[in-house]
Amino acid sequence: MKNQVSIVVEHELNNVTPEMIDWWWDNIDNSERYKLWHPEEHVDFKWLVDPKVHGHVGAISTSIESAGDGLEFPLRIRWEDPKDCPINTHYSHVLMGSCLDDNDNVISQVIHQYEKSDNGTVMTSTFIFPKGLPPFINLSGLYKH
Incomplete structure (x- = not known):
């Protein structure tokens, strides 16, 4: 995506393995679990x-x-093939999702990459948005996400 802005968040998930996270993505299943x-x-x-x-x-x-x-x-997110990731990844586990508009056009992307650490899992999440978002959209909340 041209003319974009990215937010990168790094965090550690203690006592959680990469395999647990791999399972999570396809087994959210309901709002309570989400x-x-x-x-x-x-x-x-x-x-x-x-x-x-x-x-x-x-x-x-x-x-x-x-x-x-x-x-x-509201969000509509489609899981993509990590081989098509628009950024360089440096961890062994990668999840890529595209946020879609009502016509299935990609309007933003999220890439979660992660691997085992001493305490659990270290994760880097990259959120890619088009430049020029309306001012009422506050992206700063993503830093806590």
Whole structure:
């Protein structure tokens, strides 16, 4: 994507293995489980194209999230093939998702890459957005995500 801005967040998940996270992506299944990842900002979740039926690549979910400022927004995210990742990855596990508009055009992307650490898993999350987002969209909440 040209004319983009990226937010990169690095964090460690203690007592969580990369294999647990691999399992998580395709087994969220409901809003209650989705909220476990981020109880204050993850609001609602359901699969439109279930990975258990159709496979991981191409699975599509719809969710509602909050950016931490009370503003809730809907997301449609399609899991992509990590081989098509637009950034260089440096960890052994990679999840790539594309946020879609109503016509299935990619409007933003998220890449979570992670690997085993001494305490669990170290993860780098990269959020890619087009430049010129409306001012009411507050991306600073992603730093806590």
